[in-house]
Amino acid sequence: MTFLSRIMLLKSQAHFSTDVQRGGAVVSGATFKGAGKRKTEMAKTRVGLMIAGFCVVYAIIGGRLVQYGHAQPETVSSILPADRLMASRPDILDRNGEVLATDIRTVSLFAEPHKIVDPDEAVERLSTVLKDLDVKDTYRKLSSNSRFQWLRRQLTPKQQSQILALGIPGIGFRPEKRRFYPGGPTASHIVGFVNIDNRGMAGMERYIDSQGMAELRALGMTSDTPLEPVRLSIDIRVQNLVRDTLVRSVEKYGAIGAGAVVLDVHTGEVLAMASVPDFDPNKPTEGAQEGWLNRMSNGTFEMGSTFKAFTTAMALDSGKVRMSDSFDARYPIRIGGFTIKDFHGKNRILSVPEIFQYSSNIGTARMAEAVGISEHQAFLTRLGLLNKIETELPEVATPTQPRVWKQINSVTISFGHGVSTTPLQTAVAVAALVNGGRLIPPTFLPRSKEQADALAQVVIKEKTSDEMRFLFDWNGTKGSGRRARVDGFDVGGKTGTAEKVVNGRYSDDKNFNAFIAAFPISNPQYAVLTFIDEPKSGDDNGGPTAGYTAAPMMKEIIQRSAAILGVEPTFGEDGSALLVSY
Template sequence: MSFLSRIMVVKSKAHFSAGGNNHPGDAGGRFEGTRKRSGTQARSRVAIMMGGFVLAYCIIGGRLIQYGIAQPESVSSIGRADNLMASRPDILDRNGEVLATDIRTVSLFAEPHKIVDADEAVEQLATVLPNLNVADIYNKLKSKSRFQWLRRQLTPKQQSDILALGIPGIGFRPEKRRFYPGGVTAAHIVGHVNVDNRGIAGMERWIDSQGLADLAAIGMTSDAKLEPVRLSIDLRVQNIVREVIDHGMKEFQAIAAGAVVMDVHTGEILAMASVPDYDPNNPASGGEEGWMNRMSNGTFEMGSTFKSFTTAMALDSGKVTLKDSFDARFPIRIGGFTIKDFHGKHRVLSVPEIFQYSSNIGTAKMADLVGIDAHKEFLTRLGLLTKLPTELPEVKTPSQPRVWKKINSITISFGHGVSTTPLQTAVAGAALINGGKLIEPTFLPRTREEADQSAVTVIKKSTSDDMRYLFRWNGTHGSGKNALVPGFNVGGKTGTADKVVNGRYSSELNFNAFLAGFPIDDPQYVVLAIIDAPKTGEKGIRTAAGNAAPLVRDIIARSAPMLGVEPKFGPDGSALLVSY
């Protein structure tokens, strides 16, 4: 019998068994049992389904809790988004003009594990970013990491064009970009930030050193607007200074130039520039030469400007007065060296004449009269031999002889043998004409009262009066004539130093400087200009009188009215106009 036939027989027997004996009660009981079994099974199924849903939700909730308490994964050294979005304070000049601010931007990233076709993705991105490093991007997209930066700080158009490509695994992260409206104008003072908006130069770096970087590192910064940082810089004067030295470097065919304008009573830096420079919006454009701030981070032998300090030392010691004279007829021979004058008068010179004619012989004899130890102590007192204290991070330490001997004291007296920064030379120069107070320079606003609290008296007031007279005398009768500005009573001292090339002084290359104060009868500001290795100058004069002094003249002529200095004409200064 087939399998199918057997099934039919069994079903037939079951049919007759169910109703063949005509016992209705028995049939009803059997059907009632069937209904009970069906109800029990339904309830079991519902319970199983409810249990399954509860279990699923428990698993999901557990995973959420696990993700919530887990440490964030560090991928490609990328910080959290809130760190990347943290604001930096705006930087303003003393008049509220913006020097640096944050702007919103986005950066392009990839999640390599979601990239479908790396070759196609690179080809598509290259249509929007033509200067893309194809090999580098391809390697990033084929890597096994879960996050890779592709390009930081895109323009809105670039973001829109990339979005239109529809590449899977490509995304954007909001960031902040630092923007410097003035570009190169105050590059070395303001400094710049890196791609992560962290200050790495200038006052940007100083701001981070005041705690902003530490707060960012522990995630305590936010996207909230911060109180702006106001500098002592006057953007108008800063622009003038930068224009003048840039033009001077090109006109006099020099390799570099720089200048600073400082308030002699508060120590505030109103302007400071050094060229070559760079655009902080694109720091890489400057190269090593452009990054170098020669005013504070370069040390140089300042030449005859140091005769100002030697003369002040001699006068302050009480061993020399303006009425004294020194024999400058013959060169000084010491230690195998011969000290002579550049334009010797070959006669006895008074102290004002020594200053006017910039006599090396006369200046050396004044230093010798004071003594080696007192000479070193005086320059240290004026801050010329120690690192300059100020907010700007880029400050270099001066160099000096390890052991001071007589030959060192003599050469240092006229600016050879000690290298200092131009900025600290200007700071020490301010002390010579402001009544004798050494005031630390600052790039932040400071009142005269605040400056007086920290000022240190380094020379007598009578010495300062004598130095103002000598500065004015040299301005009208000596090498400072080319720095004179009608109505503003400029006084100062030139400095022409032979540059050291391969360990020897070169007679063909100079480092020139001019240290000036104005108005010299009641000094308000000190101006120092430098020019490195000029090939020419006004009227073909290659010394400081032909190039450094004219730089100071142009700076004062254009900036003095903006600084609130009123010109004075006539014998007593009461005339309002003057005819030329």
């Protein structure tokens, strides 16, 4: 066989052979295929391990994120995110656009203890700028193992500049916003205040948070963004003079507190409301002892003889008593072991206007008896005097009344003893007596006449309202309201002197004096209530009763605010005399 033929034979045999010879070693085809399969399987195993590793890592990350999402903020970090620190609040304006509250930029001082080289030296340097620095507490923070510690919130620009000049490593500043109240304590109980984190804690500031501001802040949607201002019904000019009157009256009469409110009788808008003692919302903690209590809406008092206005309106509106009727006030009423008598009794039969003018307890109790216990309770409930008042302010107290009304309760409540209510809702009820008989919820936000009409509830007949205006005017010219009369503005009202309960008994020397009024009484536009708590003296050498304390306060407020409120004076029988000297 030739060489060429042998070559051809070997090639033909190679097509059917699965053996491979490499370096003298012969490897079978099956062995070759097994090696390739193992390499493929090893590659797949490596890829699988890598995928599993990535899954484990991402699972751990996801788990930690879920954990942080459910953890409390303080357990996650001792500092809020930057967008939360810079969260804005809307400006608060009065009805004329004057700023009552606004945000200003500031910075807060923090430390990173792990970067502090010498805590002793750092504390010593900081104390040269921050004179009231708590040295021990600051040293403890700077010596800790934490990575962040607040040292002082809301520094002044001067303090920031001085601390920067110290050049302390590990000390830094974070931008924040601070709430500023230009009027200080002028409208503190209405506007309220915020805490160190700019969250509303009281007043309209807290109301704003309750209307969704807190949720927006939590979502980071208020970060350094101008927000639409919140306009109030308050007139800061009237608010200022009301507070000024109260502050001076407390000092003048030696009282422990005072309050007043000016209310639009047709819309329910509060134009001014103040309670003293009060506080500066720029430094709220300084008024924490007494100043935080808003006596107008969050304090309940027995309103004394001012309640006789409601008893009289009830009797007239029931149809069981008429203006021409008279009642026997010659003898005290003895009931349930108690004796009801008049403070300055006339000891004779009195007509309805005379009962109102002389503030007769006996005559008022007789009118309540004519109406009946159940109707008496129902009437005061209808006027909103026995239920918690609904308004924007969070600080609102619930009135107190007897669990079961008996005859003795109805008698004493008729002249203002036995029921405690807030001065604000008393003023709201007075507005209903003089505005045609419509009870309108009070508001600290602007409200139109049309909006008020939609909310109004008719509580007495229009005729009864006309008769009550006559009685208010009658008492303002002939009775205890004479010292509240302002020339040209026809102030009509009713005094109320209530003995305060001390240790379960009525005190002879501690009074709560109030005055309710409306002006001009011929066509009322505003209702006003003033009160003074535990006065020691009165005007004109008079005693510490409402006629010598709360009534003069009323006169001063109306005298100073009427022109601001746009009430035009009238003088003389026909209104022809246009000038008067104060």
